[in-house]
Amino acid sequence: MALQAAIISIGDELILGQTVDTNSAWLSEQLAQIGIGVSQHITLADSQSDIAEHLSRLAKTVDVIIATGGLGPTDDDLTRHALAEVLGTELELHQMTLDKMTDMFARFKRPMAQRNRIQAMIPKGCAVIDNPIGTACGMMVEIGAAHAFFLPGVPSEMRMLCTETVFPLVTKLAEKTRDKQVIVSRTLCCFGQGESTVAEMLGDMMTRHRNPVVNSTVARGIISLRINATAADRETAQKMIAPVEAELRQRLGDIVFGSDDDTLASVVVKRLMERRATLATAESCTGGMLAGALTDIPGVSSAFLGGWITYSNDAKISMLRVDSELIDSDGAVSESVARQLAQKAREYAQSDYALSITGIAGPSGGTAEKPIGLVFIGLADGSGTLVSQNILHGDRKMIRTRAVNTALDMLRRRIS
Amino acid sequence: MALQAAIISIGDELILGQTVDTNSAWLSEQLAQIGIGVSQHITLADSQSDIAEHLSRLAKTVDVIIATGGLGPTDDDLTRHALAEVLGTELELHQMTLDKMTDMFARFKRPMAQRNRIQAMIPKGCAVIDNPIGTACGMMVEIGAAHAFFLPGVPSEMRMLCTETVFPLVTKLAEKTRDKQVIVSRTLCCFGQGESTVAEMLGDMMTRHRNPVVNSTVARGIISLRINATAADRETAQKMIAPVEAELRQRLGDIVFGSDDDTLASVVVKRLMERRATLATAESCTGGMLAGALTDIPGVSSAFLGGWITYSNDAKISMLRVDSELIDSDGAVSESVARQLAQKAREYAQSDYALSITGIAGPSGGTAEKPIGLVFIGLADGSGTLVSQNILHGDRKMIRTRAVNTALDMLRRRIS
Numbered sequence: 001m002a003l004q005a006a007i008i009s010i011g012d013e014l015i016l017g018q019t020v021d022t023n024s025a026w027l028s029e030q031l032a033q034i035g036i037g038v039s040q041h042i043t044l045a046d047s048q049s050d051i052a053e054h055l056s057r058l059a060k061t062v063d064v065i066i067a068t069g070g071l072g073p074t075d076d077d078l079t080r081h082a083l084a085e086v087l088g089t090e091l092e093l094h095q096m097t098l099d100k101m102t103d104m105f106a107r108f109k110r111p112m113a114q115r116n117r118i119q120a121m122i123p124k125g126c127a128v129i130d131n132p133i134g135t136a137c138g139m140m141v142e143i144g145a146a147h148a149f150f151l152p153g154v155p156s157e158m159r160m161l162c163t164e165t166v167f168p169l170v171t172k173l174a175e176k177t178r179d180k181q182v183i184v185s186r187t188l189c190c191f192g193q194g195e196s197t198v199a200e201m202l203g204d205m206m207t208r209h210r211n212p213v214v215n216s217t218v219a220r221g222i223i224s225l226r227i228n229a230t231a232a233d234r235e236t237a238q239k240m241i242a243p244v245e246a247e248l249r250q251r252l253g254d255i256v257f258g259s260d261d262d263t264l265a266s267v268v269v270k271r272l273m274e275r276r277a278t279l280a281t282a283e284s285c286t287g288g289m290l291a292g293a294l295t296d297i298p299g300v301s302s303a304f305l306g307g308w309i310t311y312s313n314d315a316k317i318s319m320l321r322v323d324s325e326l327i328d329s330d331g332a333v334s335e336s337v338a339r340q341l342a343q344k345a346r347e348y349a350q351s352d353y354a355l356s357i358t359g360i361a362g363p364s365g366g367t368a369e370k371p372i373g374l375v376f377i378g379l380a381d382g383s384g385t386l387v388s389q390n391i392l393h394g395d396r397k398m399i400r401t402r403a404v405n406t407a408l409d410m411l412r413r414r415i416s
Numbered sequence: 417m418a419l420q421a422a423i424i425s426i427g428d429e430l431i432l433g434q435t436v437d438t439n440s441a442w443l444s445e446q447l448a449q450i451g452i453g454v455s456q457h458i459t460l461a462d463s464q465s466d467i468a469e470h471l472s473r474l475a476k477t478v479d480v481i482i483a484t485g486g487l488g489p490t491d492d493d494l495t496r497h498a499l500a501e502v503l504g505t506e507l508e509l510h511q512m513t514l515d516k517m518t519d520m521f522a523r524f525k526r527p528m529a530q531r532n533r534i535q536a537m538i539p540k541g542c543a544v545i546d547n548p549i550g551t552a553c554g555m556m557v558e559i560g561a562a563h564a565f566f567l568p569g570v571p572s573e574m575r576m577l578c579t580e581t582v583f584p585l586v587t588k589l590a591e592k593t594r595d596k597q598v599i600v601s602r603t604l605c606c607f608g609q610g611e612s613t614v615a616e617m618l619g620d621m622m623t624r625h626r627n628p629v630v631n632s633t634v635a636r637g638i639i640s641l642r643i644n645a646t647a648a649d650r651e652t653a654q655k656m657i658a659p660v661e662a663e664l665r666q667r668l669g670d671i672v673f674g675s676d677d678d679t680l681a682s683v684v685v686k687r688l689m690e691r692r693a694t695l696a697t698a699e700s701c702t703g704g705m706l707a708g709a710l711t712d713i714p715g716v717s718s719a720f721l722g723g724w725i726t727y728s729n730d731a732k733i734s735m736l737r738v739d740s741e742l743i744d745s746d747g748a749v750s751e752s753v754a755r756q757l758a759q760k761a762r763e764y765a766q767s768d769y770a771l772s773i774t775g776i777a778g779p780s781g782g783t784a785e786k787p788i789g790l791v792f793i794g795l796a797d798g799s800g801t802l803v804s805q806n807i808l809h810g811d812r813k814m815i816r817t818r819a820v821n822t823a824l825d826m827l828r829r830r831i832s
Binding site for chain 1: 428429430431432433434435436437438440441442443444445446448454455456457458459460461466470490491526599601612622623625631633642644697699701702703704705706707708710711712714715716717720721722723724725726727728730731734735764765766778779780812813816
């Protein structure tokens with residue numbers, strides 16, 4: 001049996017729903033790679049009794065507990081008190097931590113508030129986990145047979161303490177356990193078909209309780225197919241993934257645009273750079289989001305020259321010299337205007353490719369003939385100009401995001 | 417005592433950390449407004465025994481259980497089986513649900529897979545919650561004294577079933593309970609100072625166990641101060657919030673740019689529209705994100721004319737006729753180039769205001785003299801051109817986002 005872990009997230013802002021907990025997902029993913037299974041995430045208020053109750057309960061059922069949050073200097077930070085209660089002990093001053101904190105405030109030339117002192121108070125018997133980037137140090141202790149770790153809730157600090165201290169320790173624990181198993185994942189990123197169509201194309205490959213198992217999730221039209229392989233070590237798991245990935249790629253063909261952390265923008269930029277080709281953009285309804293996605297990618301400046309945001313009709317005419325008669329006759333959201341926008345952007349930027357987007361993102365402005373979600377995308381290159389007509393679903397945000405993805409995918413297919 | 421609820425999120429993708437759970441936060445926030453306190457969120461794998469164990473445990477300690485996920489048609493969807501186990505009953509076919517599902521597939525002209533049939537199998541004694549937009553219907557039942565609701569995990573479907581069915585029912589439950597309390601929230605949105613500086617300006621206003629209580633969270637340089645008031649009804653809570661809000665606004669001055677769902681972009685667009693003023697943009701390192709944020713706002717076309725993304729040096733010269741000598745002498749990231757970009761954008765767009773951004777977003781390209789994070793922001797209007805020099809912290813994404821927010825805030829202060 002692999003080690004089992006539980007994750008506790010502590011904070012009123014979490015339980016009131018004012019902050020979405022992202023720490024638990026990150027911790028789960030990292031622990032899976034170490035070979036530790038997570039059986040539950042628990043989110044609790046800053047309540048000493050609730051925290052103490054769940055710590056006691058979990059210490060009897062899991063091998064590893066990772067708790068985040070409630071280690072700050074204010075009155076609502078009660079995790080250390082709850083831990084002392086569970087251990088039947090008291091808080092005592094940890095002088096090294098206090099000294100370090102005093103130094104830190106001195107370096108930033110700020111007075112240390114008296115209440116920061118509580119952050120150096122540690123339940124007797126706990127070891128301190130140094131936090132080089134914040135005032136909340138972590139703590140670790142065994143509660144019964146469970147190894148418990150207490151970390152600050154700030155994601156950057158939590159991640160650093162995990163990487164530096166917690167993961168190396170729990171990796172050793174996992175290695176001591178017989179029948180250690182790791183989960184290795186590989187994600188294929190797909191665009192251009194709905195999730196149910198992709199599921200049909202995969203048939204029984206998504207059946208449960210296989211190993212590797214294939215799961216799918218969808219966000220903004222991007223379908224992520226995750227292959228999870230469970231094995232004794234990473235190498236074996238990777239070998240198990242390879243044939244499944246090959247089979248998925250064969251069934252899905254060019255719907256698959258990348259893997260793992262690839263995005264449509266990163267794949268398009270990579271292909272442009274490989275071909276030493278350049279791109280320009282002209283955007284109306286997406287208002288800069290397409291260029292924003294492209295310039296997310298570091299080093300894009302050799303491939304992406306620049307773009308125009310021709311949001312108003314006047315801007316289309318003055319900035320890119322679109323024929324005003326064309327806008328009058330066909331409307332700004334039309335095949336012909338999308339075509340001109342792409343052609344003019346390519347001409348003025350002197351780029352190899354140009355993408356244009358013009359559409360109706362809503363929430364108002366739709367008609368029976370031109371409904372909300374109607375988006376024309378133009379792609380100009382040396383051989384001519386393609387225009388696609390799309391009906392995209394969702395609210396304003398989704399229509400704009402899908403328009404950007406559809407444009408990027410159009411270019412991806414053109415240059416593959 | 418107000419009613420107490422627990423939220424259970426079910427799914428392997430959640431417990432493996434491959435998907436971040438946003439349903440729990442949304443449910444918590446909505447339940448708080450109804451006056452129901454949430455004491456814990458639990459995330460579990462698609463494991464019949466785990467789900468059954470926690471349902472039994474929670475039914476003894478809370479009044480309301482809302483569980484999401486695990487109602488799909490595939491083998492890993494085990495929530496209905498776990499519920500049947502807890503109730504000591506069996507699944508039986510719910511003919512109306514099956515008929516509805518058959519109709520739905522017929523409408524979309526798709527064959528209904530045999531395995532969808534399981535979605536019409538309901539534990540005996542449960543009521544069905546109709547799902548008009550998906551095949552996974554919800555279920556509700558009393559487990560001991562607890563009212564338990566089971567909903568699909570897809571956020572849009574979950575929210576619809578809550579709004580249509582679950583919330584009206586639990587509101588009635590809450591109204592029957594004596595000493596019902598509601599939590600009403602008001603958020604003030606701040607920009608331009610760090611969180612600790614804001615905390616110092618507020619002094620004891622952030623002390624815990626006050627009512628209303630003030631919490632702060634920070635994301636991308638935007639500090640949200642949340643005032644939570646607990647009272648017997650909404651009106652009383654709102655009356656309690658008013659003086660606290662006034663005091664906060666007085667202490668913080670023009671750091672406060674808006675409230676609740678306001679964004680810097682929405683506030684800037686509102687002010688521009690009130691003044692019938694127009695804006696254009698010229699972006700280098702942010703590559704369209706500023707314009708993208710502005711065009712997020714519906715109806716912005718009367719205020720935002722358009723923009724240029726002059727990502728390469730050539731684009732700065734060819735698209736906005738920035739002096740190439742200036743780029744040679746001062747560099748593209750300089751006070752003088754930011755100034756020209758703003759002036760030219762205003763001139764060519766014939767707008768009242770123009771914003772420009774040029775900087776080094778990293779991860780490479782920094783020097784000792786011009787480090788990563790150096791960003792110049794230009795603001796041109798009829799009275800001249802301001803340029804601010806900023807050192808922004810964080811990775812590429814954060815530097816770009818902060819640059820956009822800093823530019824929007826500069827314009828906000830200019831037109832207030």
